[in-house]
Amino acid sequence: MKEKIPDYYNNKDLIYDEIWTLLSRGVVDRSEDFRLPVVIVNRNSTSDGRVVVLRGAFKEKKILRFHTDLRSSKIEALKKNNNIYFLFYNKKRKIQVRAKGIATIHYKNEITEQAWKKTQIISRKCYLAEKAPGTVSISPNPGYPKELEGKNPKIEDTEIGFENFCVIESKIDEMEWLYLASQGHRRALIKINENNVTTEWLTP
Numbered sequence: 001m002k003e004k005i006p007d008y009y010n011n012k013d014l015i016y017d018e019i020w021t022l023l024s025r026g027v028v029d030r031s032e033d034f035r036l037p038v039v040i041v042n043r044n045s046t047s048d049g050r051v052v053v054l055r056g057a058f059k060e061k062k063i064l065r066f067h068t069d070l071r072s073s074k075i076e077a078l079k080k081n082n083n084i085y086f087l088f089y090n091k092k093r094k095i096q097v098r099a100k101g102i103a104t105i106h107y108k109n110e111i112t113e114q115a116w117k118k119t120q121i122i123s124r125k126c127y128l129a130e131k132a133p134g135t136v137s138i139s140p141n142p143g144y145p146k147e148l149e150g151k152n153p154k155i156e157d158t159e160i161g162f163e164n165f166c167v168i169e170s171k172i173d174e175m176e177w178l179y180l181a182s183q184g185h186r187r188a189l190i191k192i193n194e195n196n197v198t199t200e201w202l203t204p
């Protein structure tokens, strides 16, 4: 049976909007694959990646957002080199998106205050870790204090976590789209400037 051909298959002008639609869905819908991108940062001559939760996708500002611990190694890397890359794959739709941008670290400002207010206890718990993420430990541990294992603190007992909480906003300047289809793949490069967006087909 032939696959249904989506409108963007032969119309490159629909791709950019489709990407932001998928990104926005990822922010609000836990079942969307775009909720969990791989984020890649650079350190000297190497790069490394990790999965994060997509917390914001602001099409007008061309910004993607995630939350992290200020003490994590990706922050150290981003302070030296603010180039950042996101990799998304939606298995059901067979769409890969690679996004390149410039990261800004927000810490103890209006943006982090607003985001922290909306952060649920289960997520806040991660920011209660006494030691920095990635610190060597002689025994297995969840990071946060032992008494919180398997249970949640009261919201007021999580406020201290704000000390470690930061928001990374990345201004996206380039995206690459790959759509896998049995009748023939499609690949496109999208360049994003302040005032215009251009899309060109690439050979997959």
Ligand SMILES: Cc1cc2nc3c(=O)[nH]c(=O)nc-3n(C[C@H](O)[C@H](O)[C@H](O)COP(=O)(O)O)c2cc1C
Pocket: 036, 050, 051, 052, 053, 054, 066, 067, 068, 069, 072, 073, 074, 075, 133, 134
């Ligand atoms: C499903 C999933 C979601 C995650 N979400 C986040 C997140 O939103 N922010 C974050 O800092 N780490 C998140 N992590 C953990 C990171 O992948 C990573 O292990 C951690 O941030 C430490 O990275 P670093 O030491 O390289 O900075 C998540 C991991 C998984 C598997």
